[in-house]
Amino acid sequence: MITARKYGKPVGLLALLGVAIAFPLVFSDPTYTTIAVFALIFASAASGWNIFAGYTGYIALGHAAYFGIGAYALAIICQRYNIPGGWEPIYLIPLCGLIAGVFAIPLGAIALRTRRHTFIVVTIATFFIVQLMAFNLRGLTNGSTGLDMPIPFQWGAGYQGGNQSIYNLPFYFTALALTIVALAVSWFIRHSKYGLGLLAIRDDEDRARGLGVRTGSSKLSAFVISAIFAGMAGALFAYFIGSVQPQFDFDPLFDLSIALMTFLGGIGTRAGPILGALVLEFAQQWLTLYFTQDGLYLILYGVLFLVVILLLPRGVIPSLQELWAKGRARGRIGPLVLPVKTPVMSAGTTSPPTATRMTGQAGETAHEEVPR
Amino acid sequence: MTILEVRNASKAFGGIHALNDCSISVEAGKITGLIGPNGSGKTTLFNVITGYEKVDAGEVHYDGRTITNATPNKVFAMGIGRTFQLTRIFPRLSVLENMHVSAQRHSLRGLLGGWSRSNERQRALELLEFVGIAALKDAQAGNLSYGQKKLLEFAFILIAEPKVILLDEPAGGVNPTMINHLQSRIQELNKQGITFLIVEHNMEFIMQLCDTVTVMHRGTKIAEGTPANVRQNPAVLEAYLGD
Numbered sequence: 001m002i003t004a005r006k007y008g009k010p011v012g013l014l015a016l017l018g019v020a021i022a023f024p025l026v027f028s029d030p031t032y033t034t035i036a037v038f039a040l041i042f043a044s045a046a047s048g049w050n051i052f053a054g055y056t057g058y059i060a061l062g063h064a065a066y067f068g069i070g071a072y073a074l075a076i077i078c079q080r081y082n083i084p085g086g087w088e089p090i091y092l093i094p095l096c097g098l099i100a101g102v103f104a105i106p107l108g109a110i111a112l113r114t115r116r117h118t119f120i121v122v123t124i125a126t127f128f129i130v131q132l133m134a135f136n137l138r139g140l141t142n143g144s145t146g147l148d149m150p151i152p153f154q155w156g157a158g159y160q161g162g163n164q165s166i167y168n169l170p171f172y173f174t175a176l177a178l179t180i181v182a183l184a185v186s187w188f189i190r191h192s193k194y195g196l197g198l199l200a201i202r203d204d205e206d207r208a209r210g211l212g213v214r215t216g217s218s219k220l221s222a223f224v225i226s227a228i229f230a231g232m233a234g235a236l237f238a239y240f241i242g243s244v245q246p247q248f249d250f251d252p253l254f255d256l257s258i259a260l261m262t263f264l265g266g267i268g269t270r271a272g273p274i275l276g277a278l279v280l281e282f283a284q285q286w287l288t289l290y291f292t293q294d295g296l297y298l299i300l301y302g303v304l305f306l307v308v309i310l311l312l313p314r315g316v317i318p319s320l321q322e323l324w325a326k327g328r329a330r331g332r333i334g335p336l337v338l339p340v341k342t343p344v345m346s347a348g349t350t351s352p353p354t355a356t357r358m359t360g361q362a363g364e365t366a367h368e369e370v371p372r
Numbered sequence: 373m374t375i376l377e378v379r380n381a382s383k384a385f386g387g388i389h390a391l392n393d394c395s396i397s398v399e400a401g402k403i404t405g406l407i408g409p410n411g412s413g414k415t416t417l418f419n420v421i422t423g424y425e426k427v428d429a430g431e432v433h434y435d436g437r438t439i440t441n442a443t444p445n446k447v448f449a450m451g452i453g454r455t456f457q458l459t460r461i462f463p464r465l466s467v468l469e470n471m472h473v474s475a476q477r478h479s480l481r482g483l484l485g486g487w488s489r490s491n492e493r494q495r496a497l498e499l500l501e502f503v504g505i506a507a508l509k510d511a512q513a514g515n516l517s518y519g520q521k522k523l524l525e526f527a528f529i530l531i532a533e534p535k536v537i538l539l540d541e542p543a544g545g546v547n548p549t550m551i552n553h554l555q556s557r558i559q560e561l562n563k564q565g566i567t568f569l570i571v572e573h574n575m576e577f578i579m580q581l582c583d584t585v586t587v588m589h590r591g592t593k594i595a596e597g598t599p600a601n602v603r604q605n606p607a608v609l610e611a612y613l614g615d
Contacts, residue, residue, distance in 0.1 A: 196472055199465055202464070203464050203465060210423075210448055
């Protein structure tokens with residue numbers, strides 16, 4: 001029982017990783033792999049967004065700005081430095097993420113002077129300012145015409161025709177790598193003191209600050225980290241599509257998508273955004289393909305949004321966890337959280353822990369006495 | 373020796389003078405009670421000391437330093453911990469996670485390190501044991517009862533090892549058993565040298581626990597002395613019973 005619980009998780013994760021690696025080799029039809037690439041790009045972006053929005057509770061709806069900055073950064077670098085295509089642009093993706101992150105520092109600092117609804121509005125506003133710049137700074141962005149990306153992989157015989165099942169593979173594995181990195185960073189932050197500070201901010205920011213949590217720098221750094229993931233997703237997206245244009249790379253629907261994905265899967269959880277992204281992106285692409293009607297997924301988004309808010313306000317993952325906990329509790333006696341009565345204590349039965357005990361000889365006492 | 377002193381503090385909210393040239397002092401190593409009718413400025417005084425409100429005039433001194441209008445985190449780092457009248461814990465974190473939030477570390481290594489291992493966890497568990505809610509360590513803090521939340525807030529203040537603890541109505545809305553329990557914990561900590569300043573409406577609690585009692589009315593101090601003395605002070609009786 002104990003060993004199953006201890007090893008169950010890593011084994012499960014490894015199995016999932018195996019499935020993810022085998023997927024494009026088994027379902028090599030480019031229709032499927034293309035959908036999978038988009039799904040994973042969104043999964044990495046949603047997972048990165050969740051590090052900020054999920055952990056701190058600040059709902060940012062302007063991350064399309066950083067998605068677009070990442071995309072344009074790659075396009076502009078490739079054009080200025082005559083980068084030929086192939087793997088080189090993929091190696092530049094982290095750099096593009098960092099560029100998006102640099103932009104996020106001042107924009108985040110301004111937006112984070114506000115809270116709650118005002119914060120949401122300010123982030124939306126910063127997005128539209130950046131989009132407007134992409135349209136109008138023609139010398140840099142080529143305006144509404146956009147820029148072309150280098151042709152990715154000659155050996156895949158190009159974007160049109162040829163063997164597309166091979167063509168998609170580098171994109172698929174890059175997107176998978178980004179998703180794994182985003183998940184790993186989420187996990188690492190959730191288990192760090194820094195991440196605990198972010199969660200404390202979500203619950204009661206002023207109280208957290210009063211207890212010594214550095215709220216300002218914590219929020220800003222989390223904002224920048226999430227912008228870096230949006231930027232990397234944008235760069236990969238642009239390279240996959242083959243060109244950048246203001247209306248597609250600075251797309252307000254991007255923010256609605258990643259927010260909805262995160263809410264659907266479970267905001268603040270690690271697996272939630274990934275699950276939400278996989279489900280929604282597959283559904284969207286499938287609807288588009290099946291009904292050959294491009295806007296149909298928007299109706300799906302609307303319906304799902306209502307369903308999530310009405311039935312699963314905390315998302316799929318937390319709801320499942322709750323069911324699981326309830327199921328387990330039914331097997332035992334009594335409720336899961338026992339309403340423990342505070343013991344009547346006479347003064348001095350337990351001596352309060354002293355400073356020396358903390359710094360000096362940790363390791364004695366307490367553990368065994370704690371009822372599980 | 374005086375460890376905490378407020379000198380001539382004034383604070384107005386619009387036309388209401390919450391603090392009106394108020395001066396109080398707290399002796400190191402003692403338990404000081406702060407009483408007064410509703411609206412007499414007790415909580416505002418707490419807010420002013422701990423940096424949650426800025427004074428319009430006056431000064432706050434602590435341990436030989438001026439801390440007038442310092443930020444809440446600075447005041448906390450200097451060793452003044454406080455609880456709130458309506459407890460402020462982190463409801464969506466577990467009880468143990470709540471404990472770790474207030475034991476902050478500021479080095480980069482400390483920030484990026486895990487919080488669930490180490491001495492800190494040991495100490496958090498000991499403190500939960502000390503206040504009597506160790507069995508609830510994995511429960512979500514928001515699901516605790518009102519009294520348990522108060523104990524949790526008390527415990528996570530202790531983890532930062534404050535020299536002075538300000539308690540805002542610790543016994544309000546708490547059952548008598550738990551009040552006794554809380555009282556014994558306060559006395560135990562006081563024996564170790566921690567100074568307390570306690571706002572409370574439960575007179576029995578104050579009279580049993582406190583070495584000195586300060587009485588506030590209309591934003592200023594009207595009396596000070598031992599519990600027995602204060603109880604017979606005509607100004608105090610007048611403030612409570614009306615003119």
